[in-house]
Amino acid sequence: MTKIGAVGGGQLARMMIPASIDLGIELTVFAEEEGSPASLATASVGDFRDVNQLTDFAAGLDVLTFDHEHVPTPVLLELEEAGVVVAPSAEALSLTHDKIVMRERLRDLGVPQPLWAQAVDQTQLDAAIGAVGGFPCIAKKPVGGYDGKGVRVVHEASDLDDWLSEGPVLLEEKVPFVRELALLSARRRGGEWTPWAPVETRQADGVCSEVIAPAVGLTEAQRGGASELAHAIAEGIQIVGVLAVEVFELGDGSLLVNELAMRPHNSGHVLTELSVTSQFEQHLRAVADLPLGSSGFVAPAGVMVNLFGEVSPEGKNRAWESVPEAKIHDYGKSARPGRKVGHIVIVGDDSAELLDRAEQARDAVHLPLG
Amino acid sequence: MTKIGAVGGGQLARMMIPASIDLGIELTVFAEEEGSPASLATASVGDFRDVNQLTDFAAGLDVLTFDHEHVPTPVLLELEEAGVVVAPSAEALSLTHDKIVMRERLRDLGVPQPLWAQAVDQTQLDAAIGAVGGFPCIAKKPVGGYDGKGVRVVHEASDLDDWLSEGPVLLEEKVPFVRELALLSARRRGGEWTPWAPVETRQADGVCSEVIAPAVGLTEAQRGGASELAHAIAEGIQIVGVLAVEVFELGDGSLLVNELAMRPHNSGHVLTELSVTSQFEQHLRAVADLPLGSSGFVAPAGVMVNLFGEVSPEGKNRAWESVPEAKIHDYGKSARPGRKVGHIVIVGDDSAELLDRAEQARDAVHLPLG
Numbered sequence: 105m106t107k108i109g110a111v112g113g114g115q116l117a118r119m120m121i122p123a124s125i126d127l128g129i130e131l132t133v134f135a136e137e138e139g140s141p142a143s144l145a146t147a148s149v150g151d152f153r154d155v156n157q158l159t160d161f162a163a164g165l166d167v168l169t170f171d172h173e174h175v176p177t178p179v180l181l182e183l184e185e186a187g188v189v190v191a192p193s194a195e196a197l198s199l200t201h202d203k204i205v206m207r208e209r210l211r212d213l214g215v216p217q218p219l220w221a222q223a224v225d226q227t228q229l230d231a232a233i234g235a236v237g238g239f240p241c242i243a244k245k246p247v248g249g250y251d252g253k254g255v256r257v258v259h260e261a262s263d264l265d266d267w268l269s270e271g272p273v274l275l276e277e278k279v280p281f282v283r284e285l286a287l288l289s290a291r292r293r294g295g296e297w298t299p300w301a302p303v304e305t306r307q308a309d310g311v312c313s314e315v316i317a318p319a320v321g322l323t324e325a326q327r328g329g330a331s332e333l334a335h336a337i338a339e340g341i342q343i344v345g346v347l348a349v350e351v352f353e354l355g356d357g358s359l360l361v362n363e364l365a366m367r368p369h370n371s372g373h374v375l376t377e378l379s380v381t382s383q384f385e386q387h388l389r390a391v392a393d394l395p396l397g398s399s400g401f402v403a404p405a406g407v408m409v410n411l412f413g414e415v416s417p418e419g420k421n422r423a424w425e426s427v428p429e430a431k432i433h434d435y436g437k438s439a440r441p442g443r444k445v446g447h448i449v450i451v452g453d454d455s456a457e458l459l460d461r462a463e464q465a466r467d468a469v470h471l472p473l474g
Numbered sequence: 475m476t477k478i479g480a481v482g483g484g485q486l487a488r489m490m491i492p493a494s495i496d497l498g499i500e501l502t503v504f505a506e507e508e509g510s511p512a513s514l515a516t517a518s519v520g521d522f523r524d525v526n527q528l529t530d531f532a533a534g535l536d537v538l539t540f541d542h543e544h545v546p547t548p549v550l551l552e553l554e555e556a557g558v559v560v561a562p563s564a565e566a567l568s569l570t571h572d573k574i575v576m577r578e579r580l581r582d583l584g585v586p587q588p589l590w591a592q593a594v595d596q597t598q599l600d601a602a603i604g605a606v607g608g609f610p611c612i613a614k615k616p617v618g619g620y621d622g623k624g625v626r627v628v629h630e631a632s633d634l635d636d637w638l639s640e641g642p643v644l645l646e647e648k649v650p651f652v653r654e655l656a657l658l659s660a661r662r663r664g665g666e667w668t669p670w671a672p673v674e675t676r677q678a679d680g681v682c683s684e685v686i687a688p689a690v691g692l693t694e695a696q697r698g699g700a701s702e703l704a705h706a707i708a709e710g711i712q713i714v715g716v717l718a719v720e721v722f723e724l725g726d727g728s729l730l731v732n733e734l735a736m737r738p739h740n741s742g743h744v745l746t747e748l749s750v751t752s753q754f755e756q757h758l759r760a761v762a763d764l765p766l767g768s769s770g771f772v773a774p775a776g777v778m779v780n781l782f783g784e785v786s787p788e789g790k791n792r793a794w795e796s797v798p799e800a801k802i803h804d805y806g807k808s809a810r811p812g813r814k815v816g817h818i819v820i821v822g823d824d825s826a827e828l829l830d831r832a833e834q835a836r837d838a839v840h841l842p843l844g
Contacts, residue, residue, distance in 0.1 A: 106787075122492030125514065128785065128804030128816075144495065144514060377772070380799050380821075395794035397801075402747070402773045402821050415498065417476075424765035429750050431767075434498025436475070446498075451750075451772050 106130070106392040109161055111152050112171025113140030115435040115444075116368050116384075119376070120171075121145050123385035129392060133171075134161045141435045142171070155182045162188045169345060169391045170367055173200040191293075191344040191391035192366045199341060200366055203246040203274050210361055213340040215333060217361045218352070219277040222246075226268055229261050236277040243267065244274040255310060279360055281352035285319050286371035287334040290346045290386040290396055297338055298386070298396040300379060302330045305350070305371045311444070314462075315408040316455045317374045318401070326357050333359060341366075346387040348372060370410070370444075375399075377431055377449045378406035405455040409462045411446040411469055414439035419469035423448070430465035475500050476762040479531055481522050482541025483510030485805040485814075486738050486754075489746070490541075491515050493755035499762060503541075504531045511805045512541070525552045532558045539715060539761045540737055543570040561663075561714040561761035562736045569711060570736055573616040573644050580731055583710040585703060587731045588722070589647040592616075596638055599631050606647040613637065614644040625680060649730055651722035655689050656741035657704040660716045660756040660766055667708055668756070668766040670749060672700045675720070675741045681814070684832075685778040686825045687744045688771070696727050703729060711736075716757040718742060740780070740814075745769075747801055747819045748776030775825040779832045781816040781839055784809035789839035793818070800835035 106129045110117040113135025121144060124131035132147035133140075134157075140146065150157040152175050159182075162168050167189045180194030190197075199206040207220045221232035233241060243264055245254035257278065258264060267273050284307065289299035301318035322330070330351070338347050348369035350362040372383035381389075381397030389396055415434045423430055431449045439445065448465050450458045476499045480487040483505025491514055494501035502517035503510075504527075510516065520527040522545050532538050537559040550564030560567075569576040577590045591602035603611060613634055615624035627648065628634060637643050654677065659669035671688035692700070700721070708717050718739035720732040742753035751759075751767030759766055785804045793800055801819045809815070818835050820828045 118495060121495055121514075125488060125491055126801065126803050128790070128806050144491075380801070395791055395798065397794065398799035400799060420498070421765055424767065428765065429768035429770060431496070431750070433496050436498050 106167075106394070107132070107165045108388060108392055109134060109147075109165040109168045110142070110145075110171050111158065111161075111168060111175055113137070113142040113146055113149075114171045115141045115433075115437075117142035117145070117171035118435060119368070119373075119382075119433070120384045120388060123382060123388050127385065127388060127392075127394070129388055131388070132161075132165070134158065141437060143436075153179060155179045158183060159186055159188065167191050167391050167393075169387070170197070173197060173366060177201055193342065193344065196341045196343050196366055200364060201247065203244050203363075204272065205246075206364060207274065209341065210337070213336055215336060215340075215361050216359065218242075218279050221275050222272050223264075223268065223275060224272040226261075226265075229264065229268065232273075232275045233258070233261065236275045240278050242276040242278050244276065245270075246272055246274050253310075279352045279362075280354065281360075282355055283319075283353050284362070285330070285351050285353055285359070286315070286369065287330050287349040287351060288346065288369065288372045288375070288383060289334050289338055289349075289399075290383070290390045291338045291343050292390050292396060293344050293393055295339070296396055297335055298399045299331050299334055300372070300375055300383075300399045301401065302327065303371055303374065311410070311412075312370045313410055314459065315371050315374050316459065317378055317406045317408075320455060323357065326353075326359070330359060333361070337361070337364065345390045346372065346383050370447075373433070373447050374406045374408040374449050374451075376433075377451045378403060403451040404453050405458060406449060406451040407455055407458040407462050408447055408449045409459075409466045410444055411448065411466060412442055412444055413470070415446045415469060419471065422471060423465040423468040426468050427461050427465040430462065432465070432469070476537075476764070477502070477535045478758060478762060479504060479517075479535040479538045480512070480515075480541050481528065481531075481538060481545055482506070483512040483516055483519075484541045485511045485803075485807075487512035487515070487541035488805060489738070489743075489752075489803070490754045490758060493752060493758050497755065497758060497762075497764070499758055501758070502531075502535070504528065511807060513806075523549060525549045528553060529556055529558065537561050537761050539757070540567070543567055543736060547571055563712065563714065566711045566713050566736055570734060571617065573614050573733075574642065575616075576734060577644065579711065580707070583706055585706060585710075585731055586729065588612075588649050591645050592642050593634075593638065593645060594642040596631075596635075599634065599638065602643075602645045603628070603631065606645045610648050612646040612648050614646065615640075616642055616644050623680075649722045649732075650724065651730075652725055653689075653723050654732070655700070655721050655723055655729070656685070656739065657700050657719040657721060658716065658739065658742045658745070658753060659704045659708055659719075659769075660753070660760045661708045661713050662760050662766060663714050663763055665709070666766055667705055668769045669701050669704055670742070670745055670753075670769045671771065672697065673741055673744065681780070681782075682740045683780055684829065685741050685744050686829065687748055687776045687778075690825060693727065696723075696729070700729060703731070707731070707734065715760045716742070716753050740817075743803070743817050744776045744778035744819050744821075746803075747821045748773060773821040774823050775828060776819060776821040777825055777828040777832050778817055778819045779829075779836045780814055781818065781836060782814055783811055783840070785816045785839060789841065792841060793835040793838040796838050797831050797835040800832065802835070802839070
């Protein structure tokens with residue numbers, strides 16, 4: 105039996121557990137703390153920045169994969185040097201650790217992306233802003249940002265005084281996109297690669313709020329282009345596992361790459377119910393070097409809405425009573441304002457109707473107790 | 475969070491684990507041995523005939539349910555008297571412990587079933603055989619039979635010499651059925667009850683081999699009758715959890731009840747991929763007294779084929795390579811001739827085509843290594 109270790113005990117590792125059970129794979133988790141969402145499969149609790157702890161955890165496992173992208177590159181490289189099979193590789197994951205490195209790599213791969221430039225100090229700022237088309241533009245901290253944190257819209261140079269005192273800043277053009285899409289796919293070591301149909305992602309305050317699958321109204325040419333784009337990146341970085349490519353769709357139908365994630369991704373949660381093979385199952389297959397499953401859909405459409413703050417038992421009951429077809433995924437997290445604590449998926453025929461129903465279920469979950 | 479304990483560490487408890495994760499329910503398992511299929515959730519290993527061990531296991535849990543029907547009725551009654559919530563109840567489960575008691579109960583409920591009679595010794599045998607329509611007829615050991623064991627076709631009275639020396643025998647008419655169906659449903663304590671569409675089950679050597687869902691060609695009247703039949707039994711025995719009613723379909727379209735199972739059942743495995751709510755999830759919802767989920771189907775059809783003997787890594791790889799849409803469920807059991815070790819589900823549009831593909835996948839799993 106293949107033995108896979110997942111570093112990180114969050115909801116992504118949690119949702120790998122059902123897939124591991126069906127596949128007959130032994131999944132164990134290295135969590136940061138007791139009682140994490142993936143506690144059922146947790147074998148070790150410790151610090152993922154400590155190469156010794158990870159080396160101990162990896163002993164006897166066939167492959168190490170990840171719930172998150174926070175394990176430092178030097179730690180990943182040391183693990184690989186010690187003979188641990190790491191998937192995705194340290195080299196691939198390093199792109200997610202620095203957005204400037206990612207932009208450079210995408211440029212080298214010839215992938216369409218927004219205009220970008222970096223500024224390491226005030227003297228470079230004007231030129232960088234000019235290179236991305238002037239104000240307003242987007243500034244990103246190259247390291248450590250996620251879910252809208254470490255990103256801001258820049259209207260004048262002084263908006264970046266604080267950040268530039270801390271280190272380099274990535275500047276990007278403010279893309280006039282019509283919508284955002286996510287291109288999910290998975291790749292095995294030997295190059296076998298399987299994409300899912302593109303999905304539309306909708307953000308609220310910089311955080312994924314809803315996903316519509318498949319993205320409605322894409323032309324055949326757009327779908328082909330999206331597939332080529334995702335494949336070029338997957339092959340270019342030699343990803344092993346699931347790759348999520350977040351893209352902007354422009355008014356002329358063209359696509360620009362916004363971000364990469366090298367793991368199962370929030371935009372792919374809808375696939376658990378909608379696709380023959382969930383992203384969690386496909387990720388485990390890919391890292392375990394098993395044949396990839398079909399990425400076809402079992403129904404015409406699906407939607408996902410995130411749940412923030414709290415999922416109470418009463419809230420779930422209200423939602424199930426009003427929308428019995430709602431699949432509520434409860435991450436088992438304690439309540440905290442704005443915290444991503446679960447999601448709802450509904451599959452069926454028409455994504456607009458499904459979204460209405462999913463929002464009805466979400467409202468029922470979140471209704472204040474009267 | 476609701477805490478559910480499952481007695482028995484087999485594949486049914488194993489397949490409750492994914493459902494518990496999505497629902498945010500804490501599931502723990504009382505297994506007979508280490509390394510059982512449900513080992514990931516196993517909290518205790520012991521003897522399910524020992525009321526003290528089960529009482530200890532149940533401490534702190536909200537409800538106790540079952541992977542199998544082998545916990546003796548006196549043990550179940552003692553648990554209930556000690557205040558443990560048992561679902562299904564001891565009274566309901568007692569019907570599964572003695573096929574004669576089950577026939578009596580179904581008769582009292584007015585449910586159509588094959589002609590039946592019991593013989594406790596040779597002197598009653600001729601009358602009993604006459605009562606069920608003469609030879610050939612079916613004999614069943616009332617206690618302990620499953621998967622075709624403890625069942626035989628009787629052609630002459632002396633066929634039962636050995637069994638009658640051991641105790642009572644249940645005799646049943648040999649029903650000239652055209653096919654066998656399973657009626658799966660789930661019921662909560664308050665009476666909320668949700669059926670799935672009837673499925674067709676196909677046996678080989680008395681063991682379920684394939685399931686076609688939904689059963690093809692049932693008339694509206696038959697579906698209504700099947701639903702009424704299942705509801706009458708569910709309500710009559712006050713089941714809490716999943717109920718599987720195995721029925722014979724006769725040439726005139728009428729239905730006769732063959733057997734009952736009061737737990738997720740092999741005939742319902744196809745629902746994991748085909749239905750909005752799997753039988754494992756619905757069972758957990760019902761025993762935890764949560765609103766039941768939609769039992770609608772996400773696709774027009776689904777098929778399930780069982781895997782016997784062994785599921786090797788090479789076999790799975792061959793199957794996935796030739797049939798990437800095959801969902802192989804590996805129970806994590808060691809190989810043994812004839813042992814049920816997994817199953818395959820495929821969902822799509824046309825059940826005949828799906829069955830061809832599923833059989834192709836099964837053949838690939840079982841192909842001897844050359």
